[in-house]
Each structure stands twice: as C-alpha cells, then as structure tokens.
Amino acid sequence: MFEELKAQFILNFITDDRWMSLLKGLVVTLKVTFFAVILGFVLGFSVAIVRDVYENTKKLKALNFLCNVYLTVIRGTPVVVQLLIIYFVIFSSIKIDKSIAAVLAFGINSGAYQAEIFRSGINSIPKGQMEAGRSLGFSYRQTMVNIIMPQAIKNVLPTLGNEFIVLMKETSVAGYIALEDLTKAGDIIRSRTYSAMMPFLAVALLYLIMVMFFSRLLKMFERRLAGSGR
Numbered sequence: 700m701f702e703e704l705k706a707q708f709i710l711n712f713i714t715d716d717r718w719m720s721l722l723k724g725l726v727v728t729l730k731v732t733f734f735a736v737i738l739g740f741v742l743g744f745s746v747a748i749v750r751d752v753y754e755n756t757k758k759l760k761a762l763n764f765l766c767n768v769y770l771t772v773i774r775g776t777p778v779v780v781q782l783l784i785i786y787f788v789i790f791s792s793i794k795i796d797k798s799i800a801a802v803l804a805f806g807i808n809s810g811a812y813q814a815e816i817f818r819s820g821i822n823s824i825p826k827g828q829m830e831a832g833r834s835l836g837f838s839y840r841q842t843m844v845n846i847i848m849p850q851a852i853k854n855v856l857p858t859l860g861n862e863f864i865v866l867m868k869e870t871s872v873a874g875y876i877a878l879e880d881l882t883k884a885g886d887i888i889r890s891r892t893y894s895a896m897m898p899f900l901a902v903a904l905l906y907l908i909m910v911m912f913f914s915r916l917l918k919m920f921e922r923r924l925a926g927s928g929r
Contacts, residue, residue, distance in 0.1 A: 711897040717888050721898075724884030725905060731801045731880065732867040738806025739866070740859070743813025746770070748843075750814070751821050755829075756839060766814070773811035779872040781808055786876040797878040801870065809866050816858050820851035853924060860917040864910055871906075881905060 712718040746766045753763035773781065782804040790800060824847050832842030874883035885902035889895045 707894055707897050710892050711888055711894055712901070714892075717891070720879070720884040720887060721881065721901060721905065724879055724881040727798065727879060728867065728870050728873075728881040729909075731798060731805060731870050731873060731878075732863065734802045735805035735809055735866060735870070736863050738802060739809030739813045739862070742807065742810025743815075743817055746810065746814035747817035747821060750818060751843075752839070770811050770814060773808055778805065778808045778869055779875055782872065783875060797873075797876050800876060801873045801878050801880075805866060805870055805873075808869075809862060813859065813862060816855050816862065817851065819858075820855035821847060823854050824850050856924065857917060857921045860913070860920065864913050864917070867909060867913070868906060 712721075746769065749759050749762045749766050753759050782801065785804045785807075786795070786797070786800040828846055828850075829842055832846045833839070837845065870880055871882040873880045874886060877883070879887065882902055885898040888898040892898070
C-alpha cells in the first residue's frame with residue numbers, strides 16, 4: 700500500500716516536475732483573485748455611493764437605474780456563465796489574455812456583492828450622524844466623505860475579507876476558458892497520469908491551506924479593529 704502511494708506521488712508530482720504546474724496555477728489563482736477584488740472594490744464602492752445618493756437626494760436617477768440593472772443581472776446569473784460570455788462573446792473578435800478576461804469576469808461579479816456590502820455599511824451608521832453633519836454646514840458629499848464613509852468602511856472590512864476568500868474559491872471555474880489556474884493545473888496532471896486522486900487532493904489541500912491562512916489573517920485584523928474601536 701505504501702509503495703503504491705509512493706509510486707503515485709512520484710508519478711503525479713515528481714516526474715517531469717509536475718508539481719511546478721500546481722505552483723504556477725497557485726500563482727495565477729492568487730493574481731486573479733487579488734486584481735478581481737480590487738476591481739470589485741472600485742465597482743462596488745461606486746455603485747453603493749450612487750444608490751445612496753439617489754435614496755437620500757433623488758439625484759443620479761439614470762445612474763441608479765443602471766446600477767440596479769447591473770446588480771440584478773450579475774447576482775441573478777452564474778459567475779461561470781459570465782466568464783464564458785466575457786471571453787467567448789464580448790472579446791470573441793479580440794485576442795485578450797485569459798487572465799485579464801478572468802479578472803474582468805470575477806471583478807464584475809464581486810463588485811455586485813461588494814456594492815451591497817458597502818451599502819449595508821452605510822446604512823449601519825445612525826441617520827443622526829448625517830443630520831449632525833448637515834447641521835454643521837457640511838454638504839451631503841462632505842458629510843459622506845468626512846463622517847459616514849470612514850465609519851462604514853471600518854464596519855464592513857471584515858465582510859470584505861470574507862468576500863476575498865469566497866472569490867478565491869470561485870476562481871476555480873477559470874479553467875472553462877483554459878486558464879491554467881490551480882484547479883486546471885490539477886486537471887492537466889490528471890490527464891497526463893490518468894490518476895485523479897492525488898492531483899485533486901493536492902488542489903483541495905492547497906485551497907484549504909489558503910483559506911485557513913487568510914481566515915486567520917482576517918480574524919487577527921478583526922481583533923485589531925475591535926481594539927482600535929474601544
């Protein structure tokens with residue numbers, strides 16, 4: 700039994716330096732996740748501000764309508780379908796790097812969820828603070844920038860950390876456009892060795908380690924935030 704497992708390990712990871720495929724796939728997964736989260740942050744923050752401005756001032760009606768359409772479409776369709784549409788439909792006539800297509804797809808998808816996270820953070824701030832800012836002579840924009848948003852962002856940072864972890868796992872479908880991320884690397888090893896157990900267990904283990912690592916960082920960050928709020 701041990702000798703068989705050893706032989707399988709050598710075949711799947713040592714022969715032809717196949718472990719390098721997993722390492723390269725891991726780097727691709729982290730890169731796509733990182734840049735997708737940044738794109739999602741920009742989109743989500745912008746959408747949340749537009750919706751809040753509309754709800755409080757009834758301005759930006761057209762932009763608010765577009766934001767609602769964006770949220771409805773993105774949250775109502777699977778991320779893998781969005782990925783396929785972006786790569787095979789929108790950019791079908793343009794040669795685009797698969798990583799960029801993945802960042803766009805996952806970033807746009809994440810932005811819809813981050814928008815609701817930011818909006819919940821804004822809504823968590825007592826309305827009296829907005830009224831107090833306006834009574835001090837601040838405009839709506841000044842009140843949002845100087846009083847509301849700093850508190851709202853601090854409140855939602857732990858949730859944004861969870862969104863990063865969720866997004867990292869969602870990128871496992873990037874193989875649908877032949878992007879060699881971590882999951883696709885495991886599948887390539889399987890196709891060459893005709894052994895599914897070890898490469899996929901290795902992929903699962905790497906995802907688990909990453910999730911545990913970032914979850915640990917997130918908890919440490921939450922404790923620091925709690926301490927700074929006292």
